[in-house]
Amino acid sequence: MTYITYSHQHLQLKSIARLKQIYSEIGCTVEVSDKRCKDAWITAIANYQTSKIQKIAPDEQALAQAELDHFIADQAQAIAPELLRIVEISFDHHEYYAGNQLVASISHDDDLTQPWVVMVEGKEKFRANTYARCHRFIQWHHQDSTLSEPLPIQTQTPPTTENRIMAHIFNECQNYGFEILNDGIYHNGVKLGQVGCTDGNWWVILSCSGQQQYSNSVYDAMRSLSMVDVSCDSKSIFDEYFLEQPLEQLTGDKLQRLLEKAELVTP
Template sequence: MTYTTTTEQLRSVEIDFYEHELYAGQKLIARITYDHADFVTQRWVVMVNGEEVFRAVAQMKCYDYVKWHYKQGTLPVQQEEIPAAITGNEMMAQIALGCESLGYKLLDDGIYHNNVRLVEIVYRDGTPCFVQTLAHQPEAPSSSIDLLDKPFDELTADEWRLLLEYEPEQEFLAA
């Protein structure tokens, strides 16, 4: 029986506390994740090609498993992930959905809110390749009464102060 051994050091990259990627050089060989499901006693899982190959009660036991099987040549080979290609149209569709959910309008030359251009989109060879934010000063309302129509979450600190000082005119009508 022939064993393939390696002296290559494995490197663990922590994505977050519950997910780690293990590399041999620059090549991803396995992932260690945490299973949050109820009634699971061995929560740490070794994943290769999206499939579970080992479980343990501690993250370090999973690391040791990967290290040992990688050195023996018995760890399944991680296939290279093919990045999803996004076309310019798909990207603009995603931006349009985001704008719509925020109440903004996406037009050919930029993103607008209340007829004010917030973002300029620059095209190169027909594809959107650069988005530039525009610096603009919001128009000051002509009076405190105008602020009553503005959504509360859009008021600035100065506008709140104006509202605090606002006293409505009282007109009494005789019946």
């Protein structure tokens, strides 16, 4: 392919003597209309160079496009991450492999709000309330090759004191058959009150008084809620939940609470 060597602007800067020299160097065969005129030499040189420009034939253009497409595809394949292979170890434990290399895993723990955990190289990378969110997290970061990069501290979600407090309250509510809602603890649709912990000090607010009272432990706080009278026959939640069970079905802890309440009378 022959390209234009001199532009029109470039030729305008040349003298007639230099234009004659260029005319000879490129082998120009276009006749100069007026050899005394600079513009005539420029026109002859420009016309000659234009005539030598070869256009790419359609088949050559198609071949060049095919080569370009193939090159782009090769580059995309070279930088694209390998597809992940998921191995189910158990219902709550899945491992993600790129080839034979373990790149991440998803497991489940006892956190009440975000029990699904993404682990990368033995370190917790991400937490969520569903397996699907952890799965998407791994896919996204694997595609942009950032799965192994350290996350900013503020984005990590390790177990917090608040989570542990909620776990204690939840477990005790299970023991008593209570239900935790956003605004407090309920039994059979009736609000009993609230239980919490501030600066390591447990407290309880009974719905009947609305006053916050300090307790020695979460067990004492929940026991206070169990004494709340919410029925017409003045039978407490403790009476309703524990005394309706046969004694042989009561655990040692529940039996101890029953004795403390002095509900069991011996002759």
